[in-house]
Amino acid sequence: MRVIALSEKGHGGGYPLYDAMEALRRKHPDTYYHCIRTSLLAEKFAAGLELDKRESRELVQSCLMHDIGKLLIDNSILDHERKYFGSRPGALERHPAIGVRLLEPVMNSRVLAAVRHQNERWDGGGTPDGLIGEHIPQYARICAILDIFDGWVMPGGHYSHRTIAGGVKELRRLAGNRLDPGLVESFIKMVRKPGALYMYGWPNAMAPNDS
Template identity: 35%
Template sequence: MRTVLCRLMTAEGFDCRQAACGAEAVAALEAETFPLVLSDFHMPALDGAELLRIVQQRWPQTAVVIITAVSDVNLAVRCLDGGALDYLTKPFSTEEVRARVLQALEKRRLMLDNAAHRAHLESRVAQQSRKYEELFLASLQSLAEALEIKDSYTWGHSTRVSRYAMAVARELHAPLELMDQLELGSRLHDIGKIGVRESVLNKEGPLTDAEYAHVMEHPVIGWRLLAPLLRDMPVALAVVRSHHERFDGHGTPDRLAGNDIPLAARITAVADSFDAMTSGRPYRDGMAVDDAMAELRRCAGTQFDPQCVDAFERALLTKAIPRPDWRVQRQVTLKIVA
């Protein structure tokens, strides 16, 4: 029967291979690519159903037509449900075999074309999604930069904090997913200050208790502003809301403590404080880098996560974090404002 089928298909222009059993067929498929398998159902060791399952699992682009002497509707349904493109019962005519084989190959071609078309559409959708995401993130960054324009002395603050936070995260071997969201969250961590009065934000001198309380509303304001936009970025949202929490539990707004504070927020808290200390203000000069680092170490375990402080210091020593100079920052800011 195999010889007859092989001669028939060869006469139709096909290049055919024979296998005496299912195991030989699997070996042949491992060695060569075949668009179509004509398989008997009842075979020793590996029957047609098991061969069909293996082909579907390992070579899904290979079409299978099952041939058997058993005229059983349930068996036919079982094979078709298993992925066979057609089912032939013996005896059959050569014309029937020819027609069924050509039909199966045409089905295979249509399936491959549809899969390729679907993959192309998915690729286009993914490209469009990436473009929209890039535009969205660029808009958020522009919003953060617009906020900094309100206070020329903090120009570039969010960019520096993000750069410091990423260096600390690398020192801590943070997972890539966290780092992607940390970069965005640290850039937007002060976005809530858009709701802080400019008279308070730009005040020359210490804040009153009431003014300080007003400023410290910005984590929740920022979180509320971004929550509808960053539903799929919980880490970034956590940075915005929790970057003023303290390791000892006396922070704001939720009085979280220790590891209950999200890691990305603990990292940003260190980076944010360091930049605040080393940046010049209208009423004071920026702190020296060594003094700022000493202050971070002093507050490790109370205000800051000690591991994040240690990672920050390692990044500073290896120059993964550049030593800032508030005088240079002020000169650049004045040039931009001018």
């Protein structure tokens, strides 16, 4: 798959990011496919934001690998992610730090920062460092939007509401507190275009009366 081909070649001639994603696919397929879809959204959103080639590649890599730390989280927790998030600080909440450790040998500092700071909040109430507003790395702010949107609209996602309109409503609810409001509106503008999400099970377009 093309987004996986963005992996860096390892010193031994292999592709460590490909191998890591394949391990995630075998361990927890739902998380794997969520990462794939999030990276595809990132590729499309990068074009809409007119990011340059390097920035686009790094954003896609960041979103592809944002949950790679879940390789070391027990599947019983991953299967009930909403139940455990916030109540098991020693488990699910540590996956970004695990991901950074796994990726450190092969990824640059910008991608590592996106993985580390994916759970920061626009209002400063997030983890791990309580960064606020634009002090949060841009890739992390984008990844947070795409992560929530995919989890909301996809069957079997974190929220299981399964509608684009519901996903848009949730993003707007979180804009300005958890999410970057400007990026949220840019993303919503993108997904409202006919055919924008015609990939990997997303509906073709929003209905005219969706908001």
